[in-house]
């Protein structure tokens with residue numbers, strides 16, 4: 001029997017480092033505003049008079065409405081449920097969908113919960129592995145080869161953590177359309193979907209799904225990544241599948257029951273001003289991409305990467321003498337610099353997760369350059 005709640009390797013690794021990190025080169029979040037900076041964006045501060053009672057289980061109606069509008073015109077507030085981080089929504093979704101095990105098609109490397117929980121629930125996993133040599137890109141046939149009558153779930157995360165790959169619209173459409181015949185759910189983990197070089201309101205994902213497919217789609221989002229608010233612990237699940245939505249909320253009632261009311265209010269303000277926040281955050285990412293391309297050119301004998309089309313993350317290949325785990329440990333303990341080896345996300349080899357969202361990126365690169373020179 002599988003041991004439930006096996007510890008997550010990436011969290012175990014960072015906790016065991018037992019050192020203060022000054023530069024996080026693997027952060028998956030955009031730059032964060034302070035509480036004061038967020039409050040300064042909003043003139044209507046009437047929410048400060050609200051009593052700090054429990055929130056409702058499904059979550060604040062006005063925030064759910066904002067999320068529905070930002071997701072697609074095909075959704076209304078009733079289709080949105082709030083969770084304490086999208087991590088909680090993932091747990092509820094997988095427990096609701098994989099009641100009888102079934103088969104799951106997923107990508108690895110990945111954000112660990114997306115496959116670990118399926119595995120621990122006894123599902124049979126078909127894993128698709130993007131390759132550096134193919135710019136991490138995937139084909140439709142990578143997925144369709146595994147679809148059969150036992151398929152319960154296809155998990156798509158685009159822009160992808162940790163490769164930075166974007167799954168083509170045509171692939172997403174085709175997999176969603178095929179769900180009608182084979183009756184599986186397509187889980188779209190869209191946590192960094194608003195981080196891309198186009199206008200902040202443009203969406204990377206197709207938004208006009210056919211009405212007969214809408215019940216098979218579960219879209220997940222969160223405050224932490226593109227918006228840069230990991231300290232506002234709010235995630236969401238959007239679906240027109242009322243049965244799945246209700247079951248997920250029943251499972252949530254075993255966990256947080258409801259979100260923090262203060263977090264809901266902060267999230268509402270951030271959502272109201274998201275265009276300004278995203279413009280600022282996305283500019284930092286674009287500037288860091290340019291900077292990093294020059295950095296890779298300068299060190300091309302040891303470094304290689306593929307510039308991500310969207311999202312906050314990419315994988316960096318480093319040729320050096322230590323094992324990735326030893327190298328990362330040394331960077332953390334000698335230089336207070338965090339650069340996570342990709343094996344923590346399910347990919348062996350000389351790869352490391354690179355986060356592009358932070359405004360101190362240039363300082364972190366200076367420290368990293370010094371560490372690389374000394375490690376030779």
Ligand SMILES: Cc1ncc(COP(=O)(O)O)c(C=O)c1O
Nearest residue numbers: 028085086087111161191222224
């Ligand atoms: C792809 C992906 N999904 C979900 C999550 C969970 O986000 P949160 O911890 O903010 O709930 C993360 C966090 O890193 C992630 O990268």
